[in-house]
Amino acid sequence: MVRSILCTGFMLIASVALVMADQEGTYVSNDGKKITISVKAKGEKKGTDKTFELADNVKVTKKDGKNFVEITGGLKAEELKAGAGVKLIEDGTKVKEIQVKVKKAK
Numbered sequence: 001m002v003r004s005i006l007c008t009g010f011m012l013i014a015s016v017a018l019v020m021a022d023q024e025g026t027y028v029s030n031d032g033k034k035i036t037i038s039v040k041a042k043g044e045k046k047g048t049d050k051t052f053e054l055a056d057n058v059k060v061t062k063k064d065g066k067n068f069v070e071i072t073g074g075l076k077a078e079e080l081k082a083g084a085g086v087k088l089i090e091d092g093t094k095v096k097e098i099q100v101k102v103k104k105a106k
Contacts, residue, residue, distance in 0.1 A: 023052065023088040027100075030054070030075050035095060037086055055094040062100045071100065 025037035028049055035054055038047035060077055061068040071077040077100075080086075085101035 022090065023050070025050070025086060025088075027080060027082060027084045027086045029082065030080075032075060035088070035098065037088065052088055052090070053094050055091060055096045058095055059097045060100060061097060062102045068097075068099060
């Protein structure tokens with residue numbers, strides 16, 4: 001009985017963790033309602049395109065020191081261009097934040 005309860009609890013936690021998982025990949029495009037990124041599995045040379053629904057109040061951010069700051073221009077910002085590295089932060093089924101990985105100038 002106790003084992004069944006523990007197993008059920010573990011499966012519930014694991015499934016919630018999978019649903020709330022953030023996605024990382026390479027930016028492909030967006031249409032204001034959906035975003036497409038290319039996601040590579042370990043060992044793959046070419047990624048697979050995946051499309052995610054955007055929240056109405058989606059934020060586009062970049063790292064500034066230790067914190068993330070919102071980028072001017074939102075979904076049309078110049079930092080958000082094809083080939084840019086991105087991390088999508090999801091809130092349930094929709095993306096609430098797009099973190100753009102900006103390369104440092106050499």
